[in-house]
Amino acid sequence: MKAKLGVIALVVLFLGGLWLVAAPFAVGYQARGATYVDATVNDLWLGGSLAAISFVSLVIYAADALRELARRGKHSDA
Numbered sequence: 182m183k184a185k186l187g188v189i190a191l192v193v194l195f196l197g198g199l200w201l202v203a204a205p206f207a208v209g210y211q212a213r214g215a216t217y218v219d220a221t222v223n224d225l226w227l228g229g230s231l232a233a234i235s236f237v238s239l240v241i242y243a244a245d246a247l248r249e250l251a252r253r254g255k256h257s258d259a
Contacts, residue, residue: 184242187242188239188242191235191238191239191242192235192239194231194232194234194235195231195232195235195236195239197228197231198227198228198229198230198231198232198233198235199228199232200228201224201225201227201228201229201231201232202224202225202228202229202232203228204224204228205217205220205221205224205225
């Protein structure tokens with residue numbers, strides 16, 4: 182159960198990071214063609230970092246889960 186909650190939290194963090202990257206343009210406080218305001222730069226860095234860290238964590242979790250499945254498969258063959 183803890184692993185499922187952890188994966189859900191990572192997915193929510195990933196989606197939150199993507200929203201932070203898209204928000205300046207979707208909400209409209211960053212004008213097209215204008216230099217980026219400080220809030221946009223902050224959202225891009227924070228959202229990109231959050232999305233990247235949570236994505237890497239999800240990949241590591243998936244790799245660990247696959248390794249565990251492979252280990253269990255080897256033990257059942259013996």
